[in-house]
Amino acid sequence: DGGITQSPKYLFRxxxxxxxxxxxxxxxxxxxxxxxxxxxxxxxxxxYSQIVNDFQKGDIAEGYxxxxxxxxxxxxxxxxxxxxxxxxxxxxxxxxGKAVAEAFFGQGTRLxxx
Amino acid sequence: xxxxxxPDIHITVSEGASLELRCNYSYxxxxxxxxxxxxPGQGLQLLLKYFSGDxxxxxxxxxxxxxxxxxxxFNLRKPSVHxxxxxxxxxxxxxxxxxRQLTFGSGTQLTVLP
Numbered sequence: 001d002g003g004i005t006q007s008p009k010y011l012f013r014x015x016x017x018x019x020x021x022x023x024x025x026x027x028x029x030x031x032x033x034x035x036x037x038x039x040x041x042x043x044x045x046x047x048y049s050q051i052v053n054d055f056q057k058g059d060i061a062e063g064y065x066x067x068x069x070x071x072x073x074x075x076x077x078x079x080x081x082x083x084x085x086x087x088x089x090x091x092x093x094x095x096x097g098k099a100v101a102e103a104f105f106g107q108g109t110r111l112x113x114x
Numbered sequence: 115x116x117x118x119x120x121p122d123i124h125i126t127v128s129e130g131a132s133l134e135l136r137c138n139y140s141y142x143x144x145x146x147x148x149x150x151x152x153x154p155g156q157g158l159q160l161l162l163k164y165f166s167g168d169x170x171x172x173x174x175x176x177x178x179x180x181x182x183x184x185x186x187x188f189n190l191r192k193p194s195v196h197x198x199x200x201x202x203x204x205x206x207x208x209x210x211x212x213x214r215q216l217t218f219g220s221g222t223q224l225t226v227l228p
Contacts, residue, residue, distance in 0.1 A: 004157075035218075040123070042204065042220040090157060094216075101146050101165070101208050103216050105157035 002027045006091050006106035012114050013078065013085060021076045021109045023091035030095065032074035033103065036060060037088040046089075049074055078111060086113050116141040118207050120219035127195050128227045135190040135222050137205030147188040148206040148216065149179055158204060164188065175199070200226045 004025045013019045025032065031050050035043040045058030049068040063082025068074055074093075078085045088110050092103040117140045127133055139145060146165050150158040162173025169181040179190045188205060202223050208216040 006157075040220065043218040088155075092158075102148060102160055102163055103158075103206075103208075105150075105159075107157045108155070110155070 004091060004093055004104055004106035006089075006109050008109060009107065011109055011111045013111060014114060016080045018077055018079050019111065021078070021089055021091075021111070023074045023076065023106060024072055025074075025091075025093045025104075026072060027093055027095070027104060028071070029093035029104070030071070031093060032068070033092040033094070034058075034064070034066065034074070034076045035090045035092065037090060037108075043090065046076065085111055087111060116145065116207055116217050118205055118217050118219040120203075120205055120222050122222045123220070124223045124225065126225040126227060129197050130194050133190075133192045133195045133199070133224070135203050135205075135224070137188045137190065137219060139186050139188065139205075139207045141186075141207065144183070145207040147179075147181060148208065149173065149177070149188075149190045150204045150206060150218075151175075152202045152204065152221075154201075161190070161203075195224075195226055197226045197228065200224055 007022045033048045034046040037043050044060050046064050047066040049055035055066050055068050065077045088108050090108050091106040094103045119138045121136050148163045149161040152158045161177050162171050164171050164181045172178050177192050181188050202221045204221045205219040206216040
């Protein structure tokens with residue numbers, strides 16, 4: 001089955017730690033995205049990537065970093081510079097072209113600072 | 115800049131009643147429009163999408179939506195709500211050739227009373 005896999009489902013971070021959230025897709029999509037979801041705020045874009053080895057900042061990139069070394073993978077690192085990282089993180093991918101403009105989402109990772 | 119407004123934060127309906135969730139967008143050209151549904155702790159699932167053509171689109175789970183250009187709206191409807199429809203619903207807007215992102219509304223939480 002084609003889809004997007006996020007891992008882990010739950011993640012706990014201590015103060016001052018960096019953590020990495022995994023996102024893998026086998027849809028052969030060029031574009032991949034990371035969103036942060038907080039209650040009552042919808043989805044906010046953190047980073048996105050249109051092709052391998054290239055990515056752009058979204059609306060709330062501070063305190064986050066990404067890489068795109070393979071088409072299938074787009075990991076997100078939440079660094080210690082992110083002061084309020086507790087949230088639900090969603091990864092998505094999207095094909096290029098008019099007919100496939102919809103985004104497909106993973107099941108999310110809930111990150112909690114302890 | 116494009117924007118999406120979902121005016122209703124929370125809606126409560128009785129099972130079997132009809133449902134309409136509102137969505138308004140702001141953009142000069144015709145966008146691509148989407149409705150997604152999210153169950154607690156899960157990713158987003160596409161309900162339906164509008165690209166062009168017939169302004170009344172049918173989706174999964176008995177949902178439909180109507181694009182009204184004059185009102186910049188894309189409201190989601192269902193004639194008879196089931197208890198399993200309780201979830202959060204997101205309207206989103208995107209543009210062909212723009213891989214940057216889909217812009218999401220802040221969501222409408224639907225509660226279904228027995």
